[in-house]
Amino acid sequence: MARLNVAWLKRLLPIIGLLVIWQAVAASHVTSAFLLPSVVTVAERVWSDIASGTLAGKVGLTLYRALAGFLIATVAGVTVGLSMSILPVVRWFFDPLISVGFPTPKIALLPIFMLWLGLGDETKIAMITFACFFAITTNAYAGALGVERAFIWSAQMLGASRRQILTDIILPAATPQILTGMQIALPVSLISTLVTEMIMGGGGLGGGLLEASRYADSPGVFAAIVEIAAAGAIVINVMFALRKRLLRWHEETQTRDQ
Amino acid sequence: MKTAAVAINRLSYSYAASDGRSVLALSDVSLVVEQGSFVSLLGPSGCGKSTLLYLIGGFLKQEGTAIHVDGVPVTGPGPDRGIVFQQFALFPWRTVLGNVVYGMEKQRVPRAERLDRAHKLIRDVGLAGFEASYPSQLSGGMRQRAAIARTLAVDPAILLMDEPFGALDAQTRGIMQEQLRQIWQATGKTVIFVTHDVREAVYLSQKVVVMSKRPGTIKEIIDTSFEGSEADARVQSAVEDIWQQVKLEFADAPAHA
Ligand SMILES: Nc1ncnc2c1ncn2[C@@H]1O[C@H](COP(=O)(O)OP(=O)(O)O)[C@@H](O)[C@H]1O
Ligand SMILES: [Mg+2]
Numbered sequence: 410m411a412r413l414n415v416a417w418l419k420r421l422l423p424i425i426g427l428l429v430i431w432q433a434v435a436a437s438h439v440t441s442a443f444l445l446p447s448v449v450t451v452a453e454r455v456w457s458d459i460a461s462g463t464l465a466g467k468v469g470l471t472l473y474r475a476l477a478g479f480l481i482a483t484v485a486g487v488t489v490g491l492s493m494s495i496l497p498v499v500r501w502f503f504d505p506l507i508s509v510g511f512p513t514p515k516i517a518l519l520p521i522f523m524l525w526l527g528l529g530d531e532t533k534i535a536m537i538t539f540a541c542f543f544a545i546t547t548n549a550y551a552g553a554l555g556v557e558r559a560f561i562w563s564a565q566m567l568g569a570s571r572r573q574i575l576t577d578i579i580l581p582a583a584t585p586q587i588l589t590g591m592q593i594a595l596p597v598s599l600i601s602t603l604v605t606e607m608i609m610g611g612g613g614l615g616g617g618l619l620e621a622s623r624y625a626d627s628p629g630v631f632a633a634i635v636e637i638a639a640a641g642a643i644v645i646n647v648m649f650a651l652r653k654r655l656l657r658w659h660e661e662t663q664t665r666d667q
Numbered sequence: 668m669k670t671a672a673v674a675i676n677r678l679s680y681s682y683a684a685s686d687g688r689s690v691l692a693l694s695d696v697s698l699v700v701e702q703g704s705f706v707s708l709l710g711p712s713g714c715g716k717s718t719l720l721y722l723i724g725g726f727l728k729q730e731g732t733a734i735h736v737d738g739v740p741v742t743g744p745g746p747d748r749g750i751v752f753q754q755f756a757l758f759p760w761r762t763v764l765g766n767v768v769y770g771m772e773k774q775r776v777p778r779a780e781r782l783d784r785a786h787k788l789i790r791d792v793g794l795a796g797f798e799a800s801y802p803s804q805l806s807g808g809m810r811q812r813a814a815i816a817r818t819l820a821v822d823p824a825i826l827l828m829d830e831p832f833g834a835l836d837a838q839t840r841g842i843m844q845e846q847l848r849q850i851w852q853a854t855g856k857t858v859i860f861v862t863h864d865v866r867e868a869v870y871l872s873q874k875v876v877v878m879s880k881r882p883g884t885i886k887e888i889i890d891t892s893f894e895g896s897e898a899d900a901r902v903q904s905a906v907e908d909i910w911q912q913v914k915l916e917f918a919d920a921p922a923h924a
Contacts, residue, residue, distance in 0.1 A: 562756070563752070563758070566744045568773035577769075658761070658802075
């Protein structure tokens with residue numbers, strides 16, 4: 410336990426250092442409280458957001474949007490990616506679409522989604538799903554292609570059907586790479602949520618940030634940034650723990666545990 | 668005369684290499700393996716031993732009907748031909764027990780019977796206590812033994828073994844050879860066994876098939892089923908005989924293969 414605390418402290422040290430510098434600069438009159446509010450002011454604002462329950466509401470809404478899009482993209486991306494590896498027609502259809510779509514900045518399609526789906530949550534979630542889809546699909550596809558043929562042959566020899574080979578062999582064998590795709594997509598989902606909220610409004614952390622900047626509420630803007638960063642860090646760490654849990658069997662986790 | 672478990676008639680096989688050309692791995696191989704017999708394939712690296720096993724197993728596709736198993740042309744893999752791969756191929760996301768029961772799950776063996784049989788097999792290969800371990804937690808030799816148990820679990824009539832004891836230390840290797848011999852004698856399975864080791868081939872098998880370097884052809888088939896009082900001496904002389912044959916092939920085999 411003690412060692413764990415030391416390790417955490419070491420990880421947090423750069424962040425604490427940044428806060429100390431921030432506080433020193435804010436206190437030193439080279440800048441104004443409007444351009445750079447002090448750490449204490451911002452912390453007070455964050456605390457009052459927590460106490461009043463507005464933070465929970467904003468975080469809840471943002472996370473709901475981000476995770477809804479992320480999960481839809483995960484189901485769709487894994488399905489498409491694995492299907493591409495075994496069905497030539499699916500590969501034929503998606504291969505060129507992915508080549509074109511992957512490098513395109515997905516957010517460019519937001520006006521089209523707004524036109525088609527209106528200004529509600531559907532548009533935001535569709536945008537987030539679309540932004541996440543490519544990383545998950547390409548990783549699931551590459552993971553499925555990389556499955557050792559001896560695994561598939563072993564399952565065939567032991568009597569598995571084609572469908573069972575997909576679910577029992579290809580899916581678990583591709584899991585490390587699927588999780589890598591999800592880890593790439595997760596921050597993308599948060600970024601997309603923030604951007605759609607800042608462009609379209611409708612509350613959430615991005616909406617709050619937009620509002621604070623409209624009213625020139627500089628402590629509010631800084632508080633929102635801190636809140637967004639904290640929420641993002643927590644979500645990413647949960648994803649990392651999920652990876653460790655799902656890959657108990659993998660060498661990757663063996664060496665880290667022992 | 669016993670019936671043929673595996674009959675191979677003028678089989679050739681080429682791989683498509685990445686540069687578009689093809690690599691002839693097997694050329695005009697003919698071989699009859701009688702039911703219940705133990706046959707070893709011996710030859711230098713790259714002569715096509717694994718390829719031949721994959722073809723019998725139905726994993727590699729070939730045109731025509733050059734391979735018959737129990738009188739029926741091979742069209743794909745099946746639980747009648749259990750293979751133990753050179754690189755184990757255990758499912759790393761399943762425990763030892765999970766690997767051994769997998770085939771029985773697919774064969775719809777009832778749960779209680781499945782676990783019973785799996786535990787017995789795991790004990791037989793000396794892995795009792797490691798049921799809940801993942802392959803990544805086992806040594807090479809232990810993985811290989813788990814792979815053998817997994818294949819035996821579906822009770823295949825024909826066992827295809829690709830250098831199964833290559834990764835084992837000398838002592839474990841001896842124990843596993845003895846166990847395989849007992850399994851073979853007790854169950855009457857047909858075994859096709861690939862090895863590098865002349866002594867192992869002669870000790871275990873009734874026939875040793877000596878293959879030439881690539882493209883693999885059958886150079887000679889030597890009877891090695893010795894019984895009675897002079898068996899030991901005859902094993903010794905057969906080993907020396909075969910070693911002479913093989914040495915020529917090994918000598919100018921490509922070193923990298
Ligand atoms: N997938 C493949 N593609 C192309 N060539 C291959 C492939 N697999 C094996 N070969 C070639 O076929 C020959 C026989 O290989 P293999 O059956 O593995 O030999 P062995 O098991 O006797 O060492 C080798 O020369 C090897 O390079
Ligand atoms: Mg081989």
